[in-house]
Amino acid sequence: MSQVKTVTAAMIIIGDEILSGRTKDANLNHLALWLNRMGVQLLEVRVIPDVAQVIQNTVNELRGGFDYVFTTGGIGPTHDDITAENVAAAFDVPFVQSEEAVRLLHQHYGTDNISEARLRMTMIPEGATLIKNPVSTAPGFQMGNVFVLAGIPVVMQSMLLDLEHRIFGGDKMVSKAIHVFEGESTFATILREVEAAYPDVALGSYPFYRHKRFGASFVLRSQVEKSLDQALEMLKGKIAETGKECFDGEAEL
Amino acid sequence: MSQVKTVTAAMIIIGDEILSGRTKDANLNHLALWLNRMGVQLLEVRVIPDVAQVIQNTVNELRGGFDYVFTTGGIGPTHDDITAENVAAAFDVPFVQSEEAVRLLHQHYGTDNISEARLRMTMIPEGATLIKNPVSTAPGFQMGNVFVLAGIPVVMQSMLLDLEHRIFGGDKMVSKAIHVFEGESTFATILREVEAAYPDVALGSYPFYRHKRFGASFVLRSQVEKSLDQALEMLKGKIAETGKECFDGEAEL
Numbered sequence: 384m385s386q387v388k389t390v391t392a393a394m395i396i397i398g399d400e401i402l403s404g405r406t407k408d409a410n411l412n413h414l415a416l417w418l419n420r421m422g423v424q425l426l427e428v429r430v431i432p433d434v435a436q437v438i439q440n441t442v443n444e445l446r447g448g449f450d451y452v453f454t455t456g457g458i459g460p461t462h463d464d465i466t467a468e469n470v471a472a473a474f475d476v477p478f479v480q481s482e483e484a485v486r487l488l489h490q491h492y493g494t495d496n497i498s499e500a501r502l503r504m505t506m507i508p509e510g511a512t513l514i515k516n517p518v519s520t521a522p523g524f525q526m527g528n529v530f531v532l533a534g535i536p537v538v539m540q541s542m543l544l545d546l547e548h549r550i551f552g553g554d555k556m557v558s559k560a561i562h563v564f565e566g567e568s569t570f571a572t573i574l575r576e577v578e579a580a581y582p583d584v585a586l587g588s589y590p591f592y593r594h595k596r597f598g599a600s601f602v603l604r605s606q607v608e609k610s611l612d613q614a615l616e617m618l619k620g621k622i623a624e625t626g627k628e629c630f631d632g633e634a635e636l
Numbered sequence: 637m638s639q640v641k642t643v644t645a646a647m648i649i650i651g652d653e654i655l656s657g658r659t660k661d662a663n664l665n666h667l668a669l670w671l672n673r674m675g676v677q678l679l680e681v682r683v684i685p686d687v688a689q690v691i692q693n694t695v696n697e698l699r700g701g702f703d704y705v706f707t708t709g710g711i712g713p714t715h716d717d718i719t720a721e722n723v724a725a726a727f728d729v730p731f732v733q734s735e736e737a738v739r740l741l742h743q744h745y746g747t748d749n750i751s752e753a754r755l756r757m758t759m760i761p762e763g764a765t766l767i768k769n770p771v772s773t774a775p776g777f778q779m780g781n782v783f784v785l786a787g788i789p790v791v792m793q794s795m796l797l798d799l800e801h802r803i804f805g806g807d808k809m810v811s812k813a814i815h816v817f818e819g820e821s822t823f824a825t826i827l828r829e830v831e832a833a834y835p836d837v838a839l840g841s842y843p844f845y846r847h848k849r850f851g852a853s854f855v856l857r858s859q860v861e862k863s864l865d866q867a868l869e870m871l872k873g874k875i876a877e878t879g880k881e882c883f884d885g886e887a888e889l
Contacts, residue, residue, distance in 0.1 A: 398841055402678045403811070405855060406670030411683070415657030423720070425655045427690075430664070430681035433840070437680075460821035462828040463842040500824030519850075535843060558656070568713035571753030575715040587686070588714040589659070590788060597772075602658060618818055 387583070387606045392418055393427040393449040395441055397456040398534060403431050409536040410455045417543055422552020423451060433457060433593050438469040446473075446529050453549065458523060460500040470497035470526055471508035476630030479509045484522050486511075491520040515545040525549065554606040558631035559615050562623065566590070567599035573621040574601065581614040583607050600632060640836075640859045641806035643676045649683040650691060650709040651787060652665050662789040663708045670796055675805020676704060676874040686710060699726075699782050704803060709787030711776060713753040723779055724761035732762045737775050740766075744773040768798040778802065807859040812868050813885035816875065819843070820852035821876040826874040827854065836860050836865040853885060 394414055400406040408430070415425045426449065438457075447450045457466030471478040484505035488497055493593050504521040507513070514530065516522035518541045523532045530546060530596045532539045563570065578586045584605040591598050601618060605611040622624045649668055653659040661683070668678045679702065680852030684690050691710075699705045711743065724731040737758035741750055760766070766778035771794045776785045784797060785792045816823065820841045831839045837858040842889040844851050854871060858864040875882045 397855075399838065400842055400855070401664070402681065403809070404665050404672060404678075405811070405858065407665045410656050411654070412660045415655060419657060425657075426685055428655065428681075428683035432679055459841070459843060460819075460823045462831055465838050498821055498824070500821035503824070533843065537845060556656070558658070566713075566752055568753035571714045571751070571756075578715055585652065587716050588712070589653055590712060592788065592790060601888060602653070604652075605654065 389606065390423045390451070390551065391426050391452060392412035392423045392447045393429070393445040393452040394425060395438075395445065395452065395454040396428065396430040397433060397438060397454055398430075399463075400433050401456075401616065402432055410532075410539050412535070413536065413540055414453060414455075414543075418552075421547070421550050421558060423550060423558060425588045433445075433463050433465055435465055435469050435472070438466060439473040442470055442473040442529060446527065447609055450528060450532045452529045454529065454534060455532050455539055458504065458521070458531060458533055460498075460521075462504050464503070466531060467506055467508070467524070470529060470531055474508055474510075474526055476509045476526075476530075478506055481505050481507045481511075481513060481522075483513055487520055487522065494543055515540050517541045517544070556604050557608050557611055558600045558602060558604045559611060560600050561615070561622075562597055562598060562600045562632050563627060563629050564598040565627055568620065569627065570601070571626070572598070573618065573625070576621065577614055577618045579616060581605075581610050583610045584614040586614070586618075601629075642859065643704075643804065643806035643816065644679050644702045645671055645676045645704040645706060646680040646682070646702040647678060648691075648694055648705065648707040649681065650686060650707055651683075652685050654683050654709075654717075655685055659677050663785075663787070665794050666793055667706060667708075667796075671805075672809060674800070674803050675808045677809060678802060686716050686718055688718055688722050688725070691719060692726040695723055695726040695782060697856065699780065703781060705782045706785060707782065708785050708792055711757065711774070711784060711786055713751075713756050713774075717756070719784060720759055720761070720777070723784055723831055725781060727761055727763075727779055727782075729762045731759055731781075732765075732767060734758050734760045734775075734777075736766055739778060740773055740775065767795050770794045770797070809859055810861050810864055811857045812864060813853050813855045814868070814872065814875075814882045815851060815853045815885050816880060817851040818880055818884050819850055821881065822878070823852070823854070823875065826871065826878070829874065830867055830871045832856075833870060834863050836863045837867040839871075841868070854882075 507524045508526045511524040513524040518538045587602045589600045760777045764777040764779040771791045840855045842853045
């Protein structure tokens, strides 16, 4: 167990529109699944408003506590796009124009069509490196361990392509699930026994209500696949002893 | 403006399954819209894992900073449902059995069908009051300004019905939106002018990509409806001056 390497991340979703309910966030789930594939565990998400001091404080609190921090939202051309300048402030570095970003915008829009508003999108913290945006050109950036991404899901997702070689994951969290069509409380003692027997396996019980039936999914997660398989066998055996049926599920994470 | 009464809230989504990407949260958006109707502004959301100390720290940090705090998830009958005991720990009060909750479960399941696991769901912090669960009986609870709700959306939503008379909102945030089928950067200067002219109106610009067209929604929000209407007129006037068209939207929040 001491050989297991764990790499962690936090996410900051920046945007009044999520908090007001106007927009449903679609980036959390995508980032969570992408990070799993990269061998990184997402351990905290915060949704915060477009308020300068809140952005600075949150970035500074989380970048010290996690290996990687990802922000989404607030990097467009308008007055309410204040993420970039506040990441610069959080790192206490100047907010400067990226010549490379200017070149990219010129290439995309032509040299005559770069309004002052669009030039806002070429400003980054000094020392940051750009993150490519294959969808709409205006780049994100990486500053230290903080990755600043767009809020529009299609753009955010395309930016992750440029990060696959910048993120260094640990041992992947592997996950297996089984399901029962019974209230989870029936199996509470069994679940507790399995979790106690395998300290390196996390066992979650998730009740559901589907097709007018209550049931539960038992999800086992571990960075040690051998333990995961043994714990799953133990769980299946103990469920069989109760005379109840269980069903293999997809290996949902 | 000094007459405006603002009431604030934070939300804590407790669950490894959201952070791992296994489950998509469906409660944030519902709570945000419900709070709007109650005259309460949701100003921060945190998604955290099922870890005792993290739950305690997060509850304590947020209950001091906001008028109301809502948690979802982790109040079922199994070993990984640790929200209730950690809210008790956060308030530094004993974790006790609620006779009222026991009575409700007896009524629902019959006196012979109350397993030890189900009895876990009758434990609450000393001094807490129950929140009714019309869907599956096991109650949530209110402790101080913290409201502890179920994670299953249909149950969580039903619990809010019991809170309508316990939440005291301020002046409602009113919202109006218009849309353009142009890149938002075209209007960046106009938006800045409108926001500067009406300090009590928040103006957000949200780019979208729909039906293969880029566009933007401009959303004005204020607790002072008169200012909102004036700001909207100013914005429409300035957009008309550019020769571009704009479209009235739904009054999305």
